[in-house]
Amino acid sequence: MRFIVDTMLGDVARWLRIMGYDTRYSRSYGDRELLSEAILTGRILITRDRGLHAKARKASVRAVLLESTTIEERLAELSVKLGLELRVDPNTSRCPECNGVLERVNDKSIVRDRVPPLAYNTYDVFYVCTVCGRVYWEGSHWDNIRRVVEISRGLAEEMRKAYRPRR
């Protein structure tokens, strides 16, 4: 599953990338660019704009209208509506800033000048974005990342129960 995300949902774009999903996002995209990109690249459009969602449907673009407000609820909503798997693994993450593929660094001395000394001394595994060059490592913020994804998974379970059709 690949995505294009509307300008109001930058947080969703970052989280999809962290979870490893190929996600286009730019604050300068207008409705027309979003729709034409979705058509040209076969990406699923994610939006919270009802008007844009209606236009997408009319143009036969696969689109999801997000109605939740917190990031945990939004990820859960995507999971329910698209069957999106909520899981996170630093080895398959994409760069949250630019969507670039991350490459694991085998010799950490390569990144010595590009990370804070404490991080350099504490961690052995680093990842470099093959597009923008940003360096990442599995620091303490990963506890928070895992927690958010876990909460989202729980919420998705709840939502699935609520959405189950009644007889």
Ligand SMILES: [Zn+2]
């Ligand atoms: Zn990058």
